[in-house]
Amino acid sequence: MQKTEGEESKAENEEVKQVTLMTSDGVKMKVEISIVYEMEIVRSFIEVNDADHSVPFPLPNVSSHTLDLIIELVKNEYDDEFMKTFSHDELKEVLVAANYLNMKTLLDFIATAIANLLEKKSVEFIRNFFNIVNDFTPEEEAEIRKTNEWVFQDLDED
Amino acid sequence: MEDRDTRRMATATKLSDVVLDCVMPYIHDPKDRDAVSQVCRRWYELDSLTRKHVTIALCYTTTPDRLRRRFPHLESLKLKGKPRAAMFNLIPEDWGGFVTPWVKEISHYFDCLKSLHFRRMIVTDSDLQVLARSRGHILQALKLDKCSGFSTDGLYFIGRFCRNLRILFLEESSLVENDGDWLHQLALNNTVLETLNFYLTDIANVRIQDLELIARNCPNLNSVKITDCEILDLLNFFRCASALEEFCGGSYNEESEKYAAISLPAKLSRLGLTYITKNEMPIVFPYAALLKKLDLLYAMLDTEDHCTLIQRCPNLEVLESRNVIGDRGLEVLARCCRKLKRLRIERGDDDQGMEDEEGVVSQRGLIALSHGCPELEYMAVYVSDITNASLEHIGTHLKNLCDFRLVLLDREEKITDLPLDNGVRALLRGCDKLRRFALYLRPGGLTDVGLGYIGQYSPNVRWMLLGYVGETDEGLLEFSRGCPSLQKLEMRGCSFFSEYALAVAATQLTSLRYLWVQGYGASPSGRDLLAMARPYWNIELIPSRRVVVNNQPEEPVVVEHPAHILAYYSLAGPRTDFPDTVIPLDLATYVDT
Numbered sequence: 001m002q003k004t005e006g007e008e009s010k011a012e013n014e015e016v017k018q019v020t021l022m023t024s025d026g027v028k029m030k031v032e033i034s035i036v037y038e039m040e041i042v043r044s045f046i047e048v049n050d051a052d053h054s055v056p057f058p059l060p061n062v063s064s065h066t067l068d069l070i071i072e073l074v075k076n077e078y079d080d081e082f083m084k085t086f087s088h089d090e091l092k093e094v095l096v097a098a099n100y101l102n103m104k105t106l107l108d109f110i111a112t113a114i115a116n117l118l119e120k121k122s123v124e125f126i127r128n129f130f131n132i133v134n135d136f137t138p139e140e141e142a143e144i145r146k147t148n149e150w151v152f153q154d155l156d157e158d
Numbered sequence: 159m160e161d162r163d164t165r166r167m168a169t170a171t172k173l174s175d176v177v178l179d180c181v182m183p184y185i186h187d188p189k190d191r192d193a194v195s196q197v198c199r200r201w202y203e204l205d206s207l208t209r210k211h212v213t214i215a216l217c218y219t220t221t222p223d224r225l226r227r228r229f230p231h232l233e234s235l236k237l238k239g240k241p242r243a244a245m246f247n248l249i250p251e252d253w254g255g256f257v258t259p260w261v262k263e264i265s266h267y268f269d270c271l272k273s274l275h276f277r278r279m280i281v282t283d284s285d286l287q288v289l290a291r292s293r294g295h296i297l298q299a300l301k302l303d304k305c306s307g308f309s310t311d312g313l314y315f316i317g318r319f320c321r322n323l324r325i326l327f328l329e330e331s332s333l334v335e336n337d338g339d340w341l342h343q344l345a346l347n348n349t350v351l352e353t354l355n356f357y358l359t360d361i362a363n364v365r366i367q368d369l370e371l372i373a374r375n376c377p378n379l380n381s382v383k384i385t386d387c388e389i390l391d392l393l394n395f396f397r398c399a400s401a402l403e404e405f406c407g408g409s410y411n412e413e414s415e416k417y418a419a420i421s422l423p424a425k426l427s428r429l430g431l432t433y434i435t436k437n438e439m440p441i442v443f444p445y446a447a448l449l450k451k452l453d454l455l456y457a458m459l460d461t462e463d464h465c466t467l468i469q470r471c472p473n474l475e476v477l478e479s480r481n482v483i484g485d486r487g488l489e490v491l492a493r494c495c496r497k498l499k500r501l502r503i504e505r506g507d508d509d510q511g512m513e514d515e516e517g518v519v520s521q522r523g524l525i526a527l528s529h530g531c532p533e534l535e536y537m538a539v540y541v542s543d544i545t546n547a548s549l550e551h552i553g554t555h556l557k558n559l560c561d562f563r564l565v566l567l568d569r570e571e572k573i574t575d576l577p578l579d580n581g582v583r584a585l586l587r588g589c590d591k592l593r594r595f596a597l598y599l600r601p602g603g604l605t606d607v608g609l610g611y612i613g614q615y616s617p618n619v620r621w622m623l624l625g626y627v628g629e630t631d632e633g634l635l636e637f638s639r640g641c642p643s644l645q646k647l648e649m650r651g652c653s654f655f656s657e658y659a660l661a662v663a664a665t666q667l668t669s670l671r672y673l674w675v676q677g678y679g680a681s682p683s684g685r686d687l688l689a690m691a692r693p694y695w696n697i698e699l700i701p702s703r704r705v706v707v708n709n710q711p712e713e714p715v716v717v718e719h720p721a722h723i724l725a726y727y728s729l730a731g732p733r734t735d736f737p738d739t740v741i742p743l744d745l746a747t748y749v750d751t
Contacts, residue, residue, distance in 0.1 A: 118181070118194075121193065126194065134197070135198050136199060144196050147228070149671065151214055153213075153215065154215045
């Protein structure tokens with residue numbers, strides 16, 4: 001079924017080549033080759049193997065939902081407004097996927113967005129955002145806090 | 159079930175690690191980095207290994223060894239030494255702030271260090287030699303900012319070995335000049351210099367050929383601040399330095415007609431005009447519309463000249479000048495320079511005859527500014543007169559102000575409107591972005607009630623300098639119940655505050671980590687100050703002393719310096735490198751007495 005469709009579209013519209021990707025949840029998705037080419041991991045495989053684009057390329061670490069978001073982001077030329085609709089989990093998933101797929105522009109875009117999100121936030125906020133358990137002893141934590149506040153914060157210019 | 163949960167947790171942690179690894183390089187702000195380091199052990203380590211820049215606001219809060227263990231791969235370090243009061247000659251020269259132990263650590267361990275900024279510290283020639291020999295090949299920026307203790311002999315090694323230096327900054331350092339070889343070495347060895355600054359130093363022996371060579375060899379040279387070279391000798395230099403955006407210094411010793419033909423680099427947008435007079439001022443006019451920064455602190459211009467020049471500078475963002483600018487100059491500024499962000503008006507001690515009849519800075523100028531320059535973020539002004547209304551205007555209109563400093567001069571006997579309680583309250587309530595605040599008045603300038611307002615209405619202020627404000631301990635204690643963000647407090651002229659009240663105030667100010675006070679109700683023993691004694695809190699005294707302030711042994715002018723207190727949190731414990739003038743105060747000293 002997939003194969004037939006692929007052949008049809010290839011025949012209809014030669015310049016919009018597509019590659020079929022298979023996500024971790026078993027969904028086959030056809031993606032424009034210009035987008036696929038931003039995924040270094042897929043691109044290098046295709047280039048080396050001159051593979052049949054209609055055979056699904058497996059992405060065991062990327063869900064269909066995440067791939068949808070990535071495709072939309074790339075299509076929208078990394079639109080800030082669109083990204084602002086993402087939940088924290090979606091942001092993290094896209095970042096991890098971008099890292100896995102080795103998408104440099106996307107990685108830069110999402111990492112910057114997350115860094116901005118963490119700006120001026122409390123330690124508690126960051127722990128919650130990343131779902132991290134505090135493994136410091138109370139003494140260690142106090143010591144680090146003191147050092148950060150007393151030694152490494154600058155106030156005055158003159 | 160449990161097994162699955164554990165596995166899920168492990169996966170989640172692994173994902174978080176990936177996310178952090180990716181995001182960490184994008185987190186630069188030191189405060190955000192501090193927060194990251196407190197999340198968990200792994201993040202602490204990641205931050206330790208990847209932190210590139212650190213500022214240490216007081217070098218005695220930690221040790222070189224601790225710094226190295228925490229951030230072994232630092233690329234940039236800013237280190238500050240003597241208290242700010244050193245800039246006003248209030249701190250003994252040998253007080254401390256030696257870079258030697260830091261330079262030693264840097265030369266042994268910090269092999270990624272590219273940028274080094276020492277401020278108000280004591281630097282020796284041998285420190286510079288060690289630095290040049292061990293880190294010369296990678297050092298890209300060296301700033302000796304208001305430092306002392308070194309000479310051009312030490313700078314020779316910097317010029318000789320630091321071939322990759324992009325920034326050499328010596329502004330306002332008190333250094334000894336032996337010869338000009340350091341600059342010659344720099345000119346011979348460097349092709350990447352971007353900033354050369356020995357402004358406001360005693361360097362006089364400058365070979366123009368060396369400056370020209372630097373301009374020719376360093377295509378990225380964009381900022382040069384020098385001492386008083388004859389401007390006519392710099393014509394070639396200006397011709398070669400085509401990338402120059404900032405220039406300060408120079409002098410004008412020939413007939414003014416000779417300056418008419420001067421041509422400055424086309425990109426020049428920041429200018430410091432030392433010794434320029436009305437007659438040479440026209441050389442600036444063709445560039446005035448491009449100017450973003452103008453430093454007239456050492457210009458020989460009167461009030462009228464200020465008006466003439468400023469009205470030609472519609473794009474000015476930074477202006478520094480002296481009182482001679484007058485209210486009239488400030489009115490022109492307010493009318494012509496709507497983009498002004500930073501304004502500093504210093505006191506001019508020898509401006510007699512250069513000012514208008516009413517050529518002083520007062521409420522009139524401040525009101526004009528508050529209406530005309532809505533972008534102002536920084537304002538530091540010495541005024542001769544003041545009213546509550548002018549401060550209210552500032553509070554109403556200057557919503558971007560984050561740093562406000564006001565000093566009331568004592569040249570006028572009568573001030574129009576004191577105390578300033580209500581004006582100060584209005585200003586603080588209006589300017590809610592204020593992070594730094596300085597108010598230096600005179601006895602009667604602010605009552606205890608006004609001091610209480612400062613405590614109540616400065617929720618975000620982190621640094622404060624207060625002089626001659628308040629009346630009694632009550633006011634100080636009320637003040638100290640507020641200011642929840644105040645980290646650094648400096649006070650002068652408060653003989654009416656007792657040691658005990660100061661100590662209690664220091665413990666009540668919840669964020670305070672640094673306190674400097676001069677001119678308080680000092681007792682011979684300082685014993686009452688022990689009320690603020692606590693772990694990690696170093697207390698040092700400089701008892702009152704008589705200081706010779708001129709260099710004429712036959713007729714010494716001696717000034718009485720009142721006692722100082724300096725107290726600060728430190729993880730390094732009490733320091734041991736203090737001179738005789740400094741007395742550390744510790745509980746043990748008083749146990750048996």
